[in-house]
Amino acid sequence: xxxxxxxxxxxxxxxQRFDLVxxxxxxxxxxxxxxQMFIKASGISLSEVSTSNGxxxxxxxxxxxxxxxxxxxxxxxxxxxxEAAAEELLAKVKTATNVARPSIETFLHAYLExxxxxxxxxVVNTIACRKNWRETFEQIFPxxxxxxxxxxxxxxxxxxxxxxxxxxxxxxKKPSIIFLQNHGLIVSAPxxxxxxxxxxxxxxKLEQFLNITNNTYRLTSVISxxxxxVFGASKVSYLSNDAGLRELIINAKPLFFQRPFTPDTLVYxxxxxxxxxxxxxxxxxxKYKENFTEIPRVIICRDLIFFIADSVRKARExxxxxxxxxxxxxxxxxxxxxxxxxxxxxxxxxxxxAKWDAEKYRQAV
Ligand SMILES: [Zn+2]
Numbered sequence: 001x002x003x004x005x006x007x008x009x010x011x012x013x014x015x016q017r018f019d020l021v022x023x024x025x026x027x028x029x030x031x032x033x034x035x036q037m038f039i040k041a042s043g044i045s046l047s048e049v050s051t052s053n054g055x056x057x058x059x060x061x062x063x064x065x066x067x068x069x070x071x072x073x074x075x076x077x078x079x080x081x082x083e084a085a086a087e088e089l090l091a092k093v094k095t096a097t098n099v100a101r102p103s104i105e106t107f108l109h110a111y112l113e114x115x116x117x118x119x120x121x122x123v124v125n126t127i128a129c130r131k132n133w134r135e136t137f138e139q140i141f142p143x144x145x146x147x148x149x150x151x152x153x154x155x156x157x158x159x160x161x162x163x164x165x166x167x168x169x170x171x172x173k174k175p176s177i178i179f180l181q182n183h184g185l186i187v188s189a190p191x192x193x194x195x196x197x198x199x200x201x202x203x204x205k206l207e208q209f210l211n212i213t214n215n216t217y218r219l220t221s222v223i224s225x226x227x228x229x230v231f232g233a234s235k236v237s238y239l240s241n242d243a244g245l246r247e248l249i250i251n252a253k254p255l256f257f258q259r260p261f262t263p264d265t266l267v268y269x270x271x272x273x274x275x276x277x278x279x280x281x282x283x284x285x286x287k288y289k290e291n292f293t294e295i296p297r298v299i300i301c302r303d304l305i306f307f308i309a310d311s312v313r314k315a316r317e318x319x320x321x322x323x324x325x326x327x328x329x330x331x332x333x334x335x336x337x338x339x340x341x342x343x344x345x346x347x348x349x350x351x352x353x354a355k356w357d358a359e360k361y362r363q364a365v
Pocket of ligand 1: 025026105118119120152183184
């Protein structure tokens with residue numbers, strides 16, 4: 001049981017990092033001792049996975065056999081027919097009875113180590129789209145494997161399979177770090193901790209090579225850990241990248257702290273926005289817990305805005321509602337209607353709605 005929890009933790013760690021994955025991109029997998037593989041389901045984002053949602057299991061023995069057959073058929077089948085044969089194989093090897101489809105990249109994971117994670121990192125792609133990509137990656141990571149561009153799915157998987165076999169023949173081990181041209185990175189290792197470490201190491205080395213830093217995205221992990229320590233809950237922190245919000249937090253900060261004027265703001269953004277003195281400031285978070293008994297949905301620290309939710313998708317919904325809230329106030333202020341001229345919701349109604357929402361939430365889980 002611990003192992004699937006490791007995969008969930010790893011997936012959420014990467015899923016909340018915009019610099020590593022975006023939207024439904026990227027995927028992760030874990031192989032059990034009895035040749036089953038947990039693989040992220042298609043259409044689910046890495047930040048959304050949980051013990052009850054987001055993974056599909058596939059049977060590795062027939063999957064690998066099927067891949068060997070597809071290698072042979074590749075000569076005679078055209079691209080579309082090969083993809084159709086691959087889809088058929090995927091449906092056949094799926095062992096869970098739920099309706100979710102395994103990720104299109106399931107085949108990629110079949111020959112890799114126990115834990116594998118594929119990401120679409122910003123700095124990885126900065127190099128992966130350059131014409132001299134291979135030389136650059138090989139120079140910085142001599143032990144890595146570089147795979148030329150192929151259409152994602154079965155074509156890429158078959159190419160990767162050939163390249164991994166050749167790598168094993170030459171070096172006597174599986175590659176831990178694989179770069180995909182015009183696409184991204186795959187890291188695989190015997191433990192989830194190593195996959196996380198290597199993914200971060202590759203990212204940091206490339207940032208150093210490019211002489212840039214994406215450090216702010218790493219703060220999401222610090223905030224999530226802080227919340228985990230104080231509330232014991234596993235949440236995703238999403239760092240706002242919105243230029244409009246960034247401008248407002250500098251030039252119109254007091255507007256962020258006005259009470260909700262409509263129920264949605266409370267339901268999505270919570271009772272109060274929380275300002276932390278530092279990203280790991282547990283004292284302020286603990287006080288918030290004592291006062292409001294709920295996890296803050298919006299955290300501001302050093303003028304960076306974080307949204308706290310169960311997934312990036314839900315965090316972005318909070319961002320959208322906060323933007324709506326501010327848009328209304330900004331228009332009013334520019335038309336000389338100041339906050340004191342606005343009817344915000346009464347404290348009593350806010351308290352009622354807060355409890356009402358908590359009740360709804362409890363029913364949902
Ligand atoms: Zn991909």
